[in-house]
């Protein structure tokens with residue numbers, strides 16, 4: 001009897017609980033269904049293999065393959081690099097939403113064995129570190145040390161290096177009938193401007209053993225940071241392979257026997273160098289950085305600052321050779337300035353050379369410097385325009401197709417149009433802080449990780465280019481026009497194929 005009474009009182013409770021559960025289940029199901037309905041699948045290119053994914057479909061020129069995938073599949077695509085998911089974006093608007101609007105979820109870096117664990121002693125410095133307090137301090141310190149007022153202190157040394165660069169280009173060109181490939185000379189010029197600011201020292205010429213040693217160290221660091229050497233991060237089975245191949249030993253040897261001693265000596269020298277430099281600035285302003293932090297910051301700066309700018313100038317010279325009429329216009333602007341002011345234009349005079357500034361920006365858009373910038377990592381799911389970028393995905397901007405995107409560049413996106421930026425002459429450093437639709441180009445990256453040295457890069461390249469165009473015409477060498485449609489894979493950067501040009505003294 002008691003049991004029947006209990007059943008009678010429990011029946012409505014059970015019934016209402018069942019109804020409540022059923023209703024909740026239906027609501028959750030419909031929410032999930034709605035989410036599914038409103039979540040678009042990120043397209044995946046077809047050529048994926050089990051375990052390795054798309055790794056071997058990328059070919060020798062991954063940026064070209066990924067650009068082709070974008071053409072077929074749209075502005076966002078997803079592919080698999082072994083166990084890693086990579087999401088590539090080639091719409092500036094979408095990239096802005098992912099890396100700026102969702103900056104708190106998209107500003108991490110991959111923790112690779114070489115870059116993170118060994119080269120940066122577990123994520124110290126700037127480039128490889130996670131966006132934590134130490135990264136903020138290091139980035140803030142460098143930003144202050146290379147602020148415009150600090151760069152101004154080095155302006156006459158930069159101009160002096162530019163003069164030496166052009167002297168040597170004209171001189172070797174005079175002596176070499178076939179023409180010259182100027183990459184090493186450009187690398188010396190840029191490295192000298194970076195080491196003058198960073199360490200208060202420069203190298204006398206490109207045959208100087210210390211210059212060769214440092215240039216080789218940077219090249220090696222770029223090479224070891226590449227996918228080929230870090231297979232274990234993508235395909236864990238390669239950990240065994242790595243063990244036998246001694247790849248980790250190669251990494252360790254490079255860091256402890258090559259990078260550390262070279263930078264240790266350079267940093268000690270910098271404390272005693274005459275005049276201002278970044279190493280002294282960090283010490284005098286009490287940033288309280290450990291020796292390891294200072295070492296990684298300096299190798300980040302010299303590594304990230306040298307090849308990027310030299311690659312840019314090397315492309316620009318190749319492009320100029322194709323457009324003599326553009327050279328004539330730029331030369332006229334510079335000559336006109338000199339006639340009025342009795343001196344060469346400095347960076348602060350750039351608005352008096354609008355066509356030159358516009359052309360320099362267009363060269364960077366037309367031939368981007370890096371393939372994928374420096375990849376970001378999603379530390380949470382990112383919902384954007386109906387897509388979900390999964391937590392743990394590597395996020396890359398595909399620089400090549402992004403800079404030819406007809407929505408961002410409606411006027412002849414695939415052509416070189418030197419006057420394209422005549423109405424957008426502000427510095428790229430200013431443009432990068434504005435609205436995405438007002439940015440000139442995206443070579444300096446995105447959001448919290450954006451290149452902290454845009455001003456420095458613009459000053460070095462402007463001074464070098466103006467010095468060059470004030471004194472020379474660039475003509476093809478004996479082998480004909482540089483093939484600027486051919487590129488080489490430089491790991492992080494996209495290099496021009498070697499070419500030969502002549503630097504003809506305009507006074508002759």
Ligand code: HEM
Pocket residue numbers: 126127128139194300301302304305306308309312369370373374375376443444445446447448449450451452453454456457
């Ligand atoms: C044309 C020249 C340059 C280009 C195209 C360039 C491009 C870039 C790009 C794409 C990034 C990654 C941004 C991102 O993660 O979204 C970056 C980061 C960085 N760049 Fe540059 N850069 C140039 C010159 C320089 C120079 C001259 C220096 C230093 C002297 C420098 C130092 C750095 C550093 C330290 C980072 C890491 C920032 C971070 O992870 O927080 N770069 N740069």
